[in-house]
Amino acid sequence: xxxxxxxxxxxxxxxxxxxxxxxxxxxxxxxxxxxxxxxxxxxxxxxxxxxxxxxxxxxxxxxxxxxxxxxxxxxxxxxxxxxxxxxxxxxxxxxxxxxxxxx
Numbered sequence: 580x581x582x583x584x585x586x587x588x589x590x591x592x593x594x595x596x597x598x599x600x601x602x603x604x605x606x607x608x609x610x611x612x613x614x615x616x617x618x619x620x621x622x623x624x625x626x627x628x629x630x631x632x633x634x635x636x637x638x639x640x641x642x643x644x645x646x647x648x649x650x651x652x653x654x655x656x657x658x659x660x661x662x663x664x665x666x667x668x669x670x671x672x673x674x675x676x677x678x679x680x681x682x
Contacts, residue, residue, distance in 0.1 A: 610677075627661040654679075 615621070622630040634642070654670040657663055670678050 623663055 620632040620634045
């Protein structure tokens with residue numbers, strides 16, 4: 580049985596899902612948008628593992644209780660300790676380059 584989780588949690592988990600299996604080479608190509616699909620829930624558990632769940636509509640009301648929208652200009656990232664973080668605010672420089680990228 581899938582426990583209802585907040586939408587913010589699902590979005591954070593989706594980011595972790597796409598970030599964990601990749602390496603972090605210097606950014607030389609243009610960033611690619613994530614694909615977050617409807618009716619799919621993304622989980623990030625206490626053991627730093629990510630999960631993907633097919634969602635139904637029979638308990639959608641419970642899912643949205645306590646859920647919050649993710650603000651625009653939000654950056655999600657994994658710390659060196661494996662913890663998932665989010666930071667709101669601009670993350671691009673005026674020229675469109677990533678503010679926190681390699682120097």
